[in-house]
Amino acid sequence: MKPVLHVEVVQKKDSNLLETTLNNYVLAGLAGRKFSKGATFKNLSNELLSDHVESIHICDETNTEAIQSIEDYDLQIHIFKLDNEGVQTECIQSGDGDGQEVSAAQHWLLPSRDFHGLWENLIYEFNIKENLLQCMETTLLFSDRNVSPFVITWNRVILLHGPPGTGKTSLCKALAHKLAIRLSKRYSQGQLLEVNSHSLFSKWFSESGKLVMRMFSKVRELAENQDSLVIVLIDEVESLTHARSSHSGVEPSDAIRTVNAVITQLDNLKQYSNVLIMATSNVTEAIDLAFVDRADIKQYIGPPPVKGIYKILTSCLDELKRTNIISQSDGLHSYDFITTSNRTVVDDNIADSLTLLQISRDCEGLNGRTLRKLPYLAHALFIQKPSSSLKDFLEALAKVVVKHKNDLKDMKSGTA
Amino acid sequence: MPAPVLIDVNLKDVLTASMCSHLAIEFFKHIAYQRQQLPFPYKQLQSVIRRKDTLETNADDQPVDNTSGRTIHRSCQVVQAETEFKKVKAIMESMQTAFQCLEEEICNANGMVEEVAMILGATPLSPRDVYRFQYPPLLHGHLDSKHPHQSSLLELFRCLISSEQLHTFFNQPLSPTNMYLFLRKNNTDLVSCGFSPKERYNIPMSGKHAIIRLMPPTSLPKCICGGTNIFSDKPKDQNDSHVEHVIESKPDEPQGLLWFQAHHTLKGFKDVKINGTSVSTVWLQSR
Numbered sequence: 001m002k003p004v005l006h007v008e009v010v011q012k013k014d015s016n017l018l019e020t021t022l023n024n025y026v027l028a029g030l031a032g033r034k035f036s037k038g039a040t041f042k043n044l045s046n047e048l049l050s051d052h053v054e055s056i057h058i059c060d061e062t063n064t065e066a067i068q069s070i071e072d073y074d075l076q077i078h079i080f081k082l083d084n085e086g087v088q089t090e091c092i093q094s095g096d097g098d099g100q101e102v103s104a105a106q107h108w109l110l111p112s113r114d115f116h117g118l119w120e121n122l123i124y125e126f127n128i129k130e131n132l133l134q135c136m137e138t139t140l141l142f143s144d145r146n147v148s149p150f151v152i153t154w155n156r157v158i159l160l161h162g163p164p165g166t167g168k169t170s171l172c173k174a175l176a177h178k179l180a181i182r183l184s185k186r187y188s189q190g191q192l193l194e195v196n197s198h199s200l201f202s203k204w205f206s207e208s209g210k211l212v213m214r215m216f217s218k219v220r221e222l223a224e225n226q227d228s229l230v231i232v233l234i235d236e237v238e239s240l241t242h243a244r245s246s247h248s249g250v251e252p253s254d255a256i257r258t259v260n261a262v263i264t265q266l267d268n269l270k271q272y273s274n275v276l277i278m279a280t281s282n283v284t285e286a287i288d289l290a291f292v293d294r295a296d297i298k299q300y301i302g303p304p305p306v307k308g309i310y311k312i313l314t315s316c317l318d319e320l321k322r323t324n325i326i327s328q329s330d331g332l333h334s335y336d337f338i339t340t341s342n343r344t345v346v347d348d349n350i351a352d353s354l355t356l357l358q359i360s361r362d363c364e365g366l367n368g369r370t371l372r373k374l375p376y377l378a379h380a381l382f383i384q385k386p387s388s389s390l391k392d393f394l395e396a397l398a399k400v401v402v403k404h405k406n407d408l409k410d411m412k413s414g415t416a
Numbered sequence: 417m418p419a420p421v422l423i424d425v426n427l428k429d430v431l432t433a434s435m436c437s438h439l440a441i442e443f444f445k446h447i448a449y450q451r452q453q454l455p456f457p458y459k460q461l462q463s464v465i466r467r468k469d470t471l472e473t474n475a476d477d478q479p480v481d482n483t484s485g486r487t488i489h490r491s492c493q494v495v496q497a498e499t500e501f502k503k504v505k506a507i508m509e510s511m512q513t514a515f516q517c518l519e520e521e522i523c524n525a526n527g528m529v530e531e532v533a534m535i536l537g538a539t540p541l542s543p544r545d546v547y548r549f550q551y552p553p554l555l556h557g558h559l560d561s562k563h564p565h566q567s568s569l570l571e572l573f574r575c576l577i578s579s580e581q582l583h584t585f586f587n588q589p590l591s592p593t594n595m596y597l598f599l600r601k602n603n604t605d606l607v608s609c610g611f612s613p614k615e616r617y618n619i620p621m622s623g624k625h626a627i628i629r630l631m632p633p634t635s636l637p638k639c640i641c642g643g644t645n646i647f648s649d650k651p652k653d654q655n656d657s658h659v660e661h662v663i664e665s666k667p668d669e670p671q672g673l674l675w676f677q678a679h680h681t682l683k684g685f686k687d688v689k690i691n692g693t694s695v696s697t698v699w700l701q702s703r
């Protein structure tokens with residue numbers, strides 16, 4: 001069996017070519033060329049392609065081997081346009097009878113420019129994200145083909161949980177985006193609906209149940225379109241379920257009714273084969289058990305290990321190089337190279353990589369959000385000029401890490 | 417889901433391509449206002465913008481009055497009004513461009529466009545309202561100059577205004593949202609400036625739907641422009657030379673017809689009040 005190779009082709013917004021035609025152009029353009037996995041082509045020399053194609057991305061970030069011939073692979077070409085409209089607000093009648101509308105959900109058409117590149121920049125160990133993607137693909141295939149859930153069990157609801165800032169929300173969005181791309185042959189359009197759990201609680205609390213109903217009937221309307229993949233994201237579910245216990249002047253029975261309404265509605269959604277539900281939670285214990293029960297995949301997302309940290313920081317430094325904030329220099333070595341190879345000569349390149357490795361080790365325990373902020377702080381606090389060398393920047397980065405750790409300590413002792 | 421509202425407009429004169437576009441555009445402007453996406457009728461908004469622009473150019477010619485106190489006093493409101501003006505002007509300009517593109521498209525396609533549609537809602541997949549505007553086949557060779565639009569336009573609006581069902585649409589509240597323009601034509605002609613083909617797109621069933629159908633006159637009025645009674649060709653059948661353009665179409669879909677979406681999305685907006693006065697009034701107040 002030939003290994004599968006996914007090729008993502010972003011068609012230009014105003015290109016009028018039909019998919020089948022462009023598919024042939026792409027095949028012809030790729031034939032006989034050598035490239036490596038994970039590569040992205042932006043400026044296409046082939047004229048037919050450059051008129052119609054924005055970029056071509058060869059997937060598989062885990063394994064950047066060179067590809068000798070595309071004939072050795074089972075090519076899966078995905079052609080799509082990115083939606084440029086961005087997020088839109090879906091409104092429903094507020095139910096107060098005053099003809100007012102409240103926003104119920106954030107709505108993206110997928111694939112969306114908002115999420116393009118997000119997937120590639122989320123870094124996790126043990127292929128967590130690739131596995132999640134494959135699970136979701138299988139789920140959708142099985143439900144689309146009506147595989148009996150009584151014979152084979154599969155998953156419809158995923159829950160990502162873990163400490164804040166570890167990329168859970170981003171991962172859900174990136175997953176939705178990727179699924180829409182990978183399944184574009186089956187579903188003509190993907191949609192991501194981020195439920196606004198706060199606005200589901202009406203100021204007249206007893207109305208909340210109705211709001212929830214209206215909100216979900218909207219989702220069902222979207223799901224009626226069998227050609228469309230609908231992904232519902234409930235971010236920070238604990239905020240919904242918190243309402244049960246911590247009633248801020250609200251009748252707890254109303255809160256419970258609302259949460260129960262959400263859970264019932266989620267169960268109802270399961271009959272649609274083109275709907276997936278994703279939820280995130282920053283706390284694992286406090287989530288309502290009834291909700292946890294409904295999640296088929298529960299994935300813990302923690303802070304990245306040293307290897308991940310090294311990769312995240314490298315991607316930050318590359319971005320600063322691209323924008324000339326760090327002056328041009330040779331690329332940093334990969335984590336695997338720098339931790340395994342026997343080095344006889346130590347050139348600048350290796351020295352820099354070793355410094356970054358040490359910084360990464362010092363950063364252990366920090367989450368992805370903080371890590372992506374460190375280079376910014378390093379520049380603001382210790383560089384303060386439009387351009388600097390990589391060596392100077394690394395020095396600043398090391399200082400910031402020390403400062404950050406001290407700040408954390410102060411905060412902890414301050415609250416104690 | 418409730419059945420769509422059907423409105424048949426029986427025209428008394430021959431349809432030309434430019435009349436097709438004119439009627440559709442006037443219809444969409446009407447809808448935009450009636451569905452609370454424009455705070456005032458389109459024409460009125462345009463004229464306010466034009467007058468404000470003229471005021472501006474005239475004001476630039478005059479020496480600036482630097483008596484300070486007044487400047488500070490008016491600044492806060494004026495700044496707000498100015499910001500609002502820029503926003504509204506941009507929206508209206510983009511709307512105008514979109515309509516121009518639609519016009520060009522219909523005129524260039526010369527009878528190939530079978531239908532245009534405006535979808536109101538957050539996305540084209542989650543419509544609140546759908547307004548479809550369908551054309552009959554056009555007759556060959558009729559000149560625009562000999563077929564003034566006025567009588568057909570009147571007939572269209574007479575039908576719109578007398579439709580009770582359409583009025584029930586207008587009575588439902590709708591916050592400012594997006595208006596997406598679509599047109600449907602044969603996929604053998606993909607050339608287009610302001611529109612891109614949206615393969616496999618079908619207008620969703622959800623939301624409220626109204627379909628306006630233009631009906632050609634049953635007996636042709638005497639025509640002096642030399643136009644014929646022959647329908648312009650519509651390549652309805654796929655011929656072999658277009659194999660690579662074949663798209664999957666549903667059984668109920670006419671072969672080869674494809675929706676095209678406008679690059680410009682129209683944005684609805686509300687009137688802003690400054691100290692209880694409509695901002696559009698503030699724009700025209702002398703400074």
Ligand SMILES: Nc1ncnc2c1ncn2[C@@H]1O[C@H](COP(=O)(O)OP(=O)(O)O)[C@@H](O)[C@H]1O
Pocket residue numbers: 121122123124163164165166167168169170171280304308312367368369370372
């Ligand atoms: N593992 C990671 N790899 C790369 N970036 C990460 C990672 N974790 C977090 N980030 C960054 O942190 C930002 C915030 O993440 P977010 O999705 O809001 O986290 P959460 O929802 O878990 O609180 C993201 O934009 C992302 O760039």
Ligand SMILES: [Mg+2]
Pocket residue numbers: 168169170235236280
């Ligand atoms: Mg989050």
